[in-house]
Amino acid sequence: MLFRVDVAATEPLADQIAAQVRGALMRGELSPGERLPAARELADLLDVNLHTVLRAYGRLRDEELIELRRGRGAVIRGDADAARLRLVELARHFVREAHRQGLGEDEMVAIMREAWT
Amino acid sequence: MRRRWAATALAGTPAVIIPITWWFWAGDLPDPIATHWNATGAADRFSATPRFAALLVAITVAAVITAIVMVARTPRGQRHGYATGVTLATAGAVTGSAAGMWVATATAALANPADTRLGWRILFFLGGLAWGLVPRWAAGPATPSAAEIPSGVDPLDLGPSERAAYATSLRAPLLTGLPAAGGAVALLLALTGQRPMWLLVAVVAVVLVLFGRLRLTVDRRGLRLVAGLLGVPLKVVALSKIAAVEVMEINPAAWGGWGYRILPGSSAMVLRRGPGLVLHLHGGRRFAVTVDRPEIPAALLSALVQRVGA
Secondary structure, three states: OEEEEEOOOOOOHHHHHHHHHHHHHHHOOOOOOOEOOOHHHHHHHHOOOHHHHHHHHHHHHHOOOEEEEOOOEEEEOOOOOHHHHHHHHHHHHHHHHHHHOOOOHHHHHHHHHHHHO | OHHHHHHHHHHHHHHHHHHHHHHHHOOOOOOOEEEEEOOOOOEEEEEOHHHHHHHHHHHHHHHHHHHHHHHHHOOOOOOOOHHHHHHHHHHHHHHHHHHHHHHHHHHHHHHOOOOOOOHHHHHHHHHHHHOOHHHHHHHOOOOOOHHHOOOOOOOOOOOOOEEEEEEEEEOOHHHHHHHHHHHHHHHHHHHOOOOOHHHHHHHHHHHHHHHOOEEEEEEOOEEEEEEOOOOEEEEEEEHHHEEEEEEEEEOHHHHOOOEEEEEOOEEEEEOOOEEEEEEEEOOOOEEEEEOOOOHHHHHHHHHHHHHHHO
């Protein structure tokens, strides 16, 4: 898959790398069982710190999108759900925009309820 | 097209030497004639002279017919493939060396029918062998020249502060299936008492470890094709060497078959028929690799090459 990061952007590099994997999953460019480059390899390819990649992979593991196995690298989980991931991404956008408008959690939930009915 | 027929004629030219010289020499040639010499240079094997000449003529005719068929099959107006070039060279070398062999043995026999020695006349044979280069040169190059480099693919829109890289594993039944199947059969035979088969099992295991997985990567340095768990680099192409990038349907026949192929003017890793990435290098060489969705690495490589050039 293709990875691209912008070193001048305010978004941390690890977040950008994680976003690339999520995006590829949503677009169907990555499928369950597929192997991501080893953290060391990707750090070398993008010329970024190894820990940056490890942080990105760690986040993806916490989101239950990939499995990290010693010596086997990062593998897309069999139950990685592209459809649900798309919703999560939309929710992230929503939350980011709500934060920018200074809304709190209760107000966000209220808006969600409003949209539901 | 005309060049190829001229090359075919050149490949066949030495063939006429045998019948013509036969006309002049037939009466004086000994029968049988010496056709093999031992280490000391004395003749140790003889052949019936007419049969020897006829055999050589038959060989030249077969070579010329092969060349004609090969050239006739090349579409008009299209550049001939690598195989045609090789066939023309081989036909030239075969007719040349057959004629050279004839001239060498005949002149040696005429010089001294009683104690025929080849000596320096071996040069006739070697010269005839070298004749293969003449039709090959006359046919012209088989690979595209720099003028034929394609316009390339749309480069990825890459900002100046952006870093991009591509990495993928190449999968192919050829890569793992065949050795694994062979290994399984060998293992079965080894278990049923065919002890030497253990060696084959070991060889297959080593091959699988070394080449069972291929990684293709593209980054700021260029393209890398790395084999196996040990990471043996098979091909490294620096960005500065790439003139153009192309996405193409890879036909294994056009690239010399399956696997890692090296031909004059090109090399390729062909794992299947289908889409692939083709790099046109400065100086006219090409490198191809079969990969799913080659547009992605192609667009990235184009962008990176542009960036280096800017």
